[in-house]
Amino acid sequence: xxxxxxxxxxxxxxxxxxxxxxxxxKPSTDHITIGILQTASFPPLDESKQxxxxxxxxxxxxxxxxxxxxxxxxxxxxxxxxxxFKANKSISGFYAIxxxxxxxxxxxxxxxxxxxxxxTDPIGLHLREEGLNITGATDKADIEKQISxxxxxxxxxxxxxxxxNPGETNSVILVKQMKIALxxxxxxxxxxxxxxxADVAAAAQHAVQNAQAVLIPTDNTIASAFPIVRQIADKAxxxxxxxxxxxxxxxxxxxxxxxxNSGVQAAQLMKKMLVDGIKPMDLPIVAPTSSIIxxxxALxxxxxxxxxxxKDSVSLM
Amino acid sequence: xxxFLPVVVGILERGFIGAFIxxxxxxxxxVMKFDDFSIxxxxxxxxxxxxxxxxxxxxxxxxxxxxxxxxxxSGCITGLLHTKLGLNKLIAGIVVTTMxxxxxxxxxxxxxxxxxxxxxxxxxxxSSFASLILxxxxxxxxxxxxxxxMKTESGFILKSTGINEQFVTSLGKSVPLYxxxxxxxxxxxxxxxxxxxxxxxxxxxxxxxxxxxxxxxAGCMIAELIAINMFIMALFGSIIYQLIIAITIExxxxxxxxxxxxxxxxxxxxxxxxxxxxKIKGSVAA
Numbered sequence: 046x047x048x049x050x051x052x053x054x055x056x057x058x059x060x061x062x063x064x065x066x067x068x069x070x071k072p073s074t075d076h077i078t079i080g081i082l083q084t085a086s087f088p089p090l091d092e093s094k095q096x097x098x099x100x101x102x103x104x105x106x107x108x109x110x111x112x113x114x115x116x117x118x119x120x121x122x123x124x125x126x127x128x129x130f131k132a133n134k135s136i137s138g139f140y141a142i143x144x145x146x147x148x149x150x151x152x153x154x155x156x157x158x159x160x161x162x163x164x165t166d167p168i169g170l171h172l173r174e175e176g177l178n179i180t181g182a183t184d185k186a187d188i189e190k191q192i193s194x195x196x197x198x199x200x201x202x203x204x205x206x207x208x209x210n211p212g213e214t215n216s217v218i219l220v221k222q223m224k225i226a227l228x229x230x231x232x233x234x235x236x237x238x239x240x241x242x243a244d245v246a247a248a249a250q251h252a253v254q255n256a257q258a259v260l261i262p263t264d265n266t267i268a269s270a271f272p273i274v275r276q277i278a279d280k281a282x283x284x285x286x287x288x289x290x291x292x293x294x295x296x297x298x299x300x301x302x303x304x305x306n307s308g309v310q311a312a313q314l315m316k317k318m319l320v321d322g323i324k325p326m327d328l329p330i331v332a333p334t335s336s337i338i339x340x341x342x343a344l345x346x347x348x349x350x351x352x353x354x355x356k357d358s359v360s361l362m
Numbered sequence: 363x364x365x366f367l368p369v370v371v372g373i374l375e376r377g378f379i380g381a382f383i384x385x386x387x388x389x390x391x392x393v394m395k396f397d398d399f400s401i402x403x404x405x406x407x408x409x410x411x412x413x414x415x416x417x418x419x420x421x422x423x424x425x426x427x428x429x430x431x432x433x434x435x436s437g438c439i440t441g442l443l444h445t446k447l448g449l450n451k452l453i454a455g456i457v458v459t460t461m462x463x464x465x466x467x468x469x470x471x472x473x474x475x476x477x478x479x480x481x482x483x484x485x486x487x488x489s490s491f492a493s494l495i496l497x498x499x500x501x502x503x504x505x506x507x508x509x510x511x512m513k514t515e516s517g518f519i520l521k522s523t524g525i526n527e528q529f530v531t532s533l534g535k536s537v538p539l540y541x542x543x544x545x546x547x548x549x550x551x552x553x554x555x556x557x558x559x560x561x562x563x564x565x566x567x568x569x570x571x572x573x574x575x576x577x578x579x580a581g582c583m584i585a586e587l588i589a590i591n592m593f594i595m596a597l598f599g600s601i602i603y604q605l606i607i608a609i610t611i612e613x614x615x616x617x618x619x620x621x622x623x624x625x626x627x628x629x630x631x632x633x634x635x636x637x638x639x640x641k642i643k644g645s646v647a648a
Contacts, residue, residue: 057605060609061608114614120559125607132367132369148563148564151564152563211467211472212463212568214471240463240464
């Protein structure tokens with residue numbers, strides 16, 4: 046039996062060696078190879094990737110070779126990819142999309158530069174400590190601004206329902222800020238948690254029954270099940286405010302980070318690190334640009350008007 | 363060849379961590395014939411407990427122990443749900459995993475970084491092989507403890523419970539006790555793996571346990587294919603699984619297909635096993 050194990054092991058190792066030798070060309074001086082590790086396939090993350098790739102190609106031209114990997118939501122897979130990246134000496138810089146990807150890369154890559162996007166709380170994640178090789182673009186929306194617009198748009202709202210998945214770090218951080226901002230404007234709030242897509246309908250139902258508006262942070266779970274939230278809110282005549290953009294209709298206000306632009310920002314940081322030789326810690330983290338989209342249909346439905354003070358900063362849809 | 367070695371080291375490290383879960387699956391699914399879904403949940407629970415402990419200045423080894431204990435308690439609950447309340451085995455595991463998600467989030471948070479908290483690996487950062495040696499010795503030590511345990515009277519009865527409950531009852535031993543005991547051990551092992559993974563990767567994520575069960579099942583089936591002693595084979599099975607995953611990464615297989623590949627791998631193993639069985643039967647008949 047042990048012969049079989051040995052044969053199997055050796056066979057697989059030989060395959061691995063062959064693949065590595067064939068796939069990895071020698072690090073060439075006139076090319077720059079960049080490894081991309083994406084946490085999972087979600088529209089905002091895909092946009093960050095597209096933004097990065099098109100910008101880095103514009104900056105570096107044909108010199109750039111891109112190796113794309115996606116962990117499909119598995120942390121062990123992210124770790125395995127990071128360790129494969131570490132071994133590939135031809136890669137000179139890494140682009141991490143979303144929190145688990147940058148954490149996996151951080152644990153493996155100690156010397157080569159890492160740029161991230163779609164990470165909400167880089168300081169809390171210890172990504173910016175002395176001697177580290179990481180910088181990037183956050184996707185922390187300007188909640189203060191969002192709530193102030195909410196107050197102007199819906200001056201009569203007394204209570205807001207917060208709808209989110211308590212298992213998503215980004216949501217938890219944003220909800221904390223939302224609560225602080227809401228308190229400042231004298232608006233009360235109520236939590237509605239949905240741990241999975243299956244629970245979203247029930248949580249949304251509860252939300253619309255208990256408040257005059259529904260506020261949703263950047264939450265992958267709610268975003269993926271958004272059509273059901275829209276249906277429930279429409280029936281109950283309760284306006285919805287999302288902290289992401291890209292919904293065609295439904296939300297009264299979509300307030301979000303422009304993820305494609307985040308990718309562009311990360312690509313510019315990457316170029317500064319690789320081409321201009323600036324140390325990652327000397328490059329401050331870039332804050333995202335926010336885009337505010339207000340639905341004409343929803344304005345009519347709820348009999349609202351945009352005050353003049355807001356007209357310049359929002360786009361109508 | 364320089365770029366080849368770190369890949370292999372990485373495969374071995376992840377293989378050894380995975381081996382604990384393969385042993386857990388083997389103990390629950392094969393020895394006790396109890397397909398325990400909660401093993402996926404306790405991987406997360408162990409990670410959460412370890413992350414919390416480390417952030418509260420606990421010794422990293424003590425943190426692992428606390429994680430194991432938490433996993434054991436969870437296994438005990440799965441066992442009690444089945445034996446005392448008569449809940450179906452699969453449902454008991456799913457119920458516990460569902461509950462553990464909330465528990466893990468409240469202990470560890472949705473995603474926390476360990477920062478500069480000391481881990482069992484942090485003292486070894488100078489050498490690239492030290493972590494590997496540490497992981498290998500931990501995995502081997504646990505494997506040998508189980509090999510020894512299976513030879514004791516308690517281990518023998520535990521094995522018998524999975525094969526023939528009536529026989530165990532006729533010996534005057536309690537079947538529910540041994541079912542629960544096996545689940546305690548399996549889940550403590552899975553929590554240990556979760557705790558080690560958190561220390562190894564430097565962060566805890568509430569979604570870190572996604573896909574653990576299927577990976578470990580694939581490892582377990584590879585191990586059975588080459589079995590001599592299952593606890594030793596758990597190490598090989600897990601390493602070979604990681605090898606296959608590494609090959610798919612190096613090949614840059616479109617990542618959305620990777621879960622299909624894991625599933626197909628299990629099917630292929632089943633086919634190979636079936637063919638082997640036929641061959642053996644055929645030669646006996648001849």
